[in-house]
Amino acid sequence: xxxxxxxxxxxxxxxxxxxxxxxxxxxxxxxxxxxxxxxxxxxxxxxxxxxxxxxxxxxxxxxxxxxxxxxxxxxxxxxxxxxxxxxxxxxxxxxxxxxxxxxxxxxxxxxxxxxxxxxxxxxxxxxxxxxxxxxxxxxxxxxxxxxxxxxxxxxxxxxxxxxxxxxxxxxxxxxxxxxxxxxxxxxxxxxxxxxxxxxxxxxxxxxxxxxxxxxxxxxxxxxxxxxxxxxxxxxxxxxxxxxxxxxxxxxxxxxxxxxxxxxxxxxxxxxxxxxxxxxxxxxxxxxxxxxxxxxxxxxx
Numbered sequence: 477x478x479x480x481x482x483x484x485x486x487x488x489x490x491x492x493x494x495x496x497x498x499x500x501x502x503x504x505x506x507x508x509x510x511x512x513x514x515x516x517x518x519x520x521x522x523x524x525x526x527x528x529x530x531x532x533x534x535x536x537x538x539x540x541x542x543x544x545x546x547x548x549x550x551x552x553x554x555x556x557x558x559x560x561x562x563x564x565x566x567x568x569x570x571x572x573x574x575x576x577x578x579x580x581x582x583x584x585x586x587x588x589x590x591x592x593x594x595x596x597x598x599x600x601x602x603x604x605x606x607x608x609x610x611x612x613x614x615x616x617x618x619x620x621x622x623x624x625x626x627x628x629x630x631x632x633x634x635x636x637x638x639x640x641x642x643x644x645x646x647x648x649x650x651x652x653x654x655x656x657x658x659x660x661x662x663x664x665x666x667x668x669x670x671x672x673x674x675x676x677x678x679x680x681x682x683x684x685x686x687x688x689x690x691x692x693x694x695x696x697x698x699x700x701x702x703x704x705x706x707x708x709x710x711x712x713x714x715x716x717x718x719x720x721x722x723x724x725x726x727x728x729x730x731x732x733x734x735x736x737x738x739x740x741x742x743x744x745x746x747x748x749x750x751x752x753x754x755x756x757x758x759x760x761x762x763x764x765x766x767x768x769x770x771x772x773x774x775x776x
Contacts, residue, residue, distance in 0.1 A: 478739075479734070479735045479738035479739035479742065480503055480507075480734070480738050482738070482739065482742045483499060483502075483503055483506075483738045483739075483741060483742045484496065484499050484500070484503060486742055486746045487745075487746040501634070501636035501639065502634060502741075503738060504634075504636075504639050504643070505634030505636070505639060505642075505698065505699070506634070506734065506737040506738050506741065507734050507737075507738075508639065508642055508643055508646050508695075508698065509634075509695050509698060509699050509702075509733075509737065510709075510730060510733030510734040510736070510737050511646055511647075511650055511730045511733070511734070512646045512649075512650075512691040512692070512694060512695035512698075513691075513692075513695050513702055513705055513706045513709070513733055514706065514709050514710065514713075514726075514729035514730040514732065514733040515649070515650050515653055515687075515691055515726055515729070515730060516531055516687070516688045516691035516692045516695070516706065517530050517531065517706030517707065517709070517710045517729065518710050518713075518722070518725055518726055518729050519653060519660070519684050519687060519688050519691075520688050520706075521710060522660055522663055522664050522684070522722070523663070523681065523684050523685070523688070525664070525666060527710070527711060527714065527769065528707060528769040529707075530703070530704065530706040530707045530710075531576075531688055531692045531706065532692075532701065532702065532703045532704070532706065533597050533598070533601075534576070534597035534600065534601070535597050535598070535600040535601030535602075535603075535604055536572065536576070536692055536693075536696055536701060537601070537696075537701030537702075537703060538600075538601040538602070538603075538604035538605040538608070539571075539572060539575055539600075539601075539604045540568070540572070540696050540697075540700065540701045541604070541605065541608045541701070542604040542605070542607055542608040543568055543571060543572075544556075544623060545608040545611045545612055545615075545623060546611065547559070547564070548615065548619050548620075548622060548623045549611050549614070549615060549619075552619060553616075553618060553619035553621075553622035553623070554622075556622065556623075557622060561635050561637055561638060562637060562638060562641070565635075565638050565641070565642075565697050565698070566641075568693075568696075568697040569645075569693045569694055569697045572689070572692070572693035572696060572697065573689045573690055573693045576685070576688070576689030576692065576693060577685060577686060577689050634698060634699060635698075638698060642694050642698050645690060645694050646691060646694055646695075649687050649690050649691050650691070650726075650730075652687060653687055653726060654726060656680075656683070656684075657721075657722045657723050657726070659675060659680060660722040661720075661721060661722055661723075662675050663675060663677075663680060663684075664720060664722075702758070702759070703759055703762065703763070704758075704759055704761075704762025704763050704765065705733070705736075705758050705759070705762050706762075707762055707765060707769070708736070708758065708761060708762035708765050709729050709732045709733040709736060710725075710729045711765060711769065712729075712732045713725055713728040713729035713731075713732050716728065716732070736758070740757060740758065744757070
């Protein structure tokens, strides 16, 4: 609440109606992205039984870049930028969800090991990145400059026209995840204990995969790919709350994510005058947290 209030009021000048309308749309986008990334990461870590992983390791960022590259190559720079944002948003979300469901459902069927899951995600990401690089070399320099603007995360340029649709999808998925809290606590014990305690593991895996795919896809289509942000906020929530119960970690991680996005954007916009990008700071900090968790896991 403090971070949101600072984002809305610090440095505000002129007509309050205009200021609140402009900043309110940006804040709504940050809130939705924070909820989507945080909930998807906690669900993914429950599914994989590993706290250093995030759905981004499955190649979502590379697939998003490949989609943007294909759009610019097929429609041209002008066509890609003037395309109806709602149509582009829906198309990107559907492709990302389809790819995620196909890849995740095949990997998490209970017969494939954890290492194969990670390796398959890395190979999928390398494949998408390689295809995108191949097509980018054939683009006109002017079109490539347009593509560069589309590829990077844009927390400060959320299209407010997409917010109603994104809000419905994200809040519905998060609400369903909240109803699954008791089953999620059992799933966190592992596959064998969950089956022993009466959980339909295959059905639950399918449902969680669908929720993760929807949340990550909508978030990525809304602001672009985020690699380590989910790892950062989820582990901060675990540390602050001191519990594994999803009753607390799901809303806790979402609140941490919102505070980081709203507070960070306030500092960068009002304090530093847009001299730094929030996505760069978040990915740098999240990458450090990821490395620290890896090193700590290696020592233990």
